[in-house]
Amino acid sequence: MRPGWFLRLAAICGYALLLAPALLVFIISFSAGDFLNFPPPGFSLRWYAALIDNGQLMAALRNSALLAAGVACIALAAGMPAAYAIARLEFPGRGVLAGFLAAPLLLPTLVLGLALLLAMQPMRLAATWPGLMLAHAMVAVPFAVRIMTTAFGGVPKDLEEAAWTLGATRFRAALRVTLPLAAPGAIAAGALCFLVSFDETVISLFLVGPRLSTLPVEMFRYAENRTDPLVAALAMTLIGVALAVVLLVERLVGFTRAVGRN
Template sequence: MKPGLILRACALAGYGMLLAPAVVVFVVSFSAGQYLTFPPPGLSLRWYEALLGNGQLMLALQHSLVLAALVAALALAVGGPAAYAIARLRFPGRGVVATVLAAPLLLPTLVLGVALLLAFQPLRLVATWPGLVLAHSLVAIPFAVRIMVTAFSAVPEELEQAAWTLGATRWRAALRVTLPIAAPGAIAAAALAFLVSFDETVISLFVVGPRLNTLPVEMFRYAESRSDPMVAALAVSLIAVALAVVLLVERLVGFQRALGRE
């Protein structure tokens, strides 16, 4: 059944409301003026040039890229086995494990940030790479587990059972049969974990320091004291990074295959 004209109009209106702020930010990022005004008084690339020449923001960008890559790797290393256990194994407390892994998504990030600060302070993990990786992984791993559970569940169990009958152990069958088929889901999980870490702001505000900062936090602090269009240029750059990661996943594996729906 094809959607009617009214339903299509409502869908277009919804898309318009969602995309309108991004369009405004995109236009303002090319402003030639000194302040955030819309419409801009003129068009220029001056604020992108200023962004590239801002050493503090570029250093924060490097920190965010490295941090996001480490979080994505940890999310796969921890979330992969956990997702396989939830999707394939039958053991007491399986539902509890799944609930605990999803619990960070149910709590406000402000609460998580305060809790992490209180927990990390005695351990001297505040403003350190291990502390940032652990803090971001707390919210990235649940997303990775959710996607990989779907990917593992889409692989027929009969394939593993066939490998068992041919002499493979459960571990070898999972490693040689299930994991390669579910690899698109792992790629999608890593991409999502990367984006979650790269965009995380609230938790980062509690665990970063003056010498170790992330790009979203630096952007937040910059916007507190200035109102020039470089903030818009930085926002467009962040959107471009997220879009590039999404397009890369779509190009490599496709979202339907990554989620195990083909």
């Protein structure tokens, strides 16, 4: 049954509400003026050129990309075994394990960031690559577990049992049969974990230092002191990275297949 006019109108209004702020920022990012105002007095690429010439922001962009890639790998490595156990195995406390892995999402990031700072400072992990990766992985792993649990659950268990009857061990059957079929979910999980880390701000504010900072933190600091359209160009850069990752996942596997709903 096709949706009626009311549902279509509601959908259009919803999309307009979600996209209007991004459209406003997009227009301002091409402003030729010196201040954040709308409508802009003219249009130019001067603020994108200024962004490229800003060494501090470009270094933060590189840091965020490297950090997010490392966090995605850590989250997948830690989340896939847990997701497989939750989706495929029967054992006491399975629900408790799933709840425990989702617990970081229930805590306010402000509280989580402060707790991580207090825990990492004595170990000298604050403002270090390992410390930031572990902190970001803490909030990325629940997303990896959720997506991979769905992906593993979408693989028919009969295929794995058939491999057992042919002499494969449980580990080999999971590695050679289940994991390849759940690969689209792994791609989607890795992409989402990358974006979670790349956009993380609050926890990073507690853990960055003068020699190691991330792009969202530098964007926050820049917006505190200046009101020029460079911050709009920077915001569009963040949106562009997120959009590129989403389109890449859609191009490679498609979202429906990526979450295991074949």
